Amino acid sequence: MRHRLPSLLLCLLPALLAGCDMLGIETPAVVTAKREAEGKAIGGACRHAGRAIEDCYTLNKKADKGAMFQGWREMNDYMRENKIEVVAPVLPPPGTPASAPPVKADPDAEHEEPVKKPAKGGH
DSSP: OTTHHHHHHHHHHHHHHHGGGGGTOOOHHHHHHHHHHHHHHHHHHHHHTTOOHHHHHHHOTTSOHHHHHHHHHHHHHHHHHTTOOOOOOSSOOTTSOTTSOOOOSOGGGGGSOOOOOOOTTOO
């Protein structure tokens, strides 16, 4: 009976250690994967908003720069292939006064004539 207890514990040890993921204990590989995914998401969002990669780096100092660039580049390629236009950010960058006007993606947009849409149901 005395020899069964260590054998039983030895058999249960892998099952107990497998539960560490459920406890929220993250391995270095999981942390690295999350940082990379977050950096790519930030980079893609910056590109979609028409921000330069340097602005993206400045606004997100703690994010992984390599992953941000990869996400920015992937979004750039995707937007070119699918002819997707930039979505201008509505909120000003953090740290600017609330009364400041939002940053425009295209500074020449003020000088262009607005595009007139045809009336619905008109001939």
